[in-house]
Amino acid sequence: MTLQMIANGLLILLLIVWIGVRQMTWRPVVVSRMWRSPLILGIVGCALIAQQVKPASITPLDIAVLVGELLFSLGVGAWMGAIAHFRRLPEPVAAGRDGRDLAVYESRTGAWGMSLWLVVVAVRIVVDVLAAQAGSHLAAATGVILLVFAANRVARTAVFAARLERHAAVGRMMVE
Template identity: 50%
Template sequence: MDLNVLGSIGLGILILVWVGYRQTTWRPVGATMWRLPLILGLVGIASMLGSGMPLSGIDLAALAIELVVSAATGAWMGVLAHFRPLAPSDATSARWESRTGWWGLALWLLVVAVRVGIDIVAVQLGAGMVTSTGVILLVLAANRLVRVGVILNRAGRLDAGTPVGQPTLV
């Protein structure tokens, strides 16, 4: 096992723990939610481009499937999010806090399991790029971007007094 593989494994474990923690804790709803997904996406794309690895048709197909699954799961997480009012403060302009809770964590683990399964099949078919750190970060970014979009949309509807469906306020 080379250093790159160990680094990818370490990064994967770190991301799993971090996202798991964030799924179960209350976080202010606001524009800063875009920061992590955008950073992960940009680093993922830069890593893929900088790797020099060729992107085969199998890699593209696997990446497309992973992105669709990741984005769909992100939307589901956004729908599952619970909201509660946030006390006004000078530190943030957010009016709401949200979390997806244990169901969000379960969906996150589902994304990871599907990704691992697709990677195993893709590698058996000759793919190489699909297991790279860049692809991992890109798939994570897709999940987080869609999740944030749904949560911000729902929070905006809460601000307008429009029902946002269940579950909502805690």
């Protein structure tokens, strides 16, 4: 077992716990803030890939594995956004550390969201092992883990935003 494998395992465990807690608890929704974590994960993931993988060593298998993982993660992220439950807060609350953003709704995906999250992680681990056995060097890169999780969060946030936009539009029509 290499140091990178141990680091990847710890990173995955940390992400499971962090996102798992967020799936199971009601949290105020501020869509503009929801874009931050996938953006940070994506940037860090790309930077790590640039450091860890030489462009000349990337094979068609690497590209196929990465694209497949990203598409799968995007699909599951959209599914997570679609199954999320929303409830209107009695009154808007300040969200975030600075308290400048107002949340009108709170949401969670609950046990189904957690289950889907564990499926993403399990698929990621299986693909990593199988791709490495097939000769892919990119699949085992820590940056790819971060990109896959960023893709999941991007799709989830996009679906959240669309659902909240529709919900707000229906609410405005009912008031009129």
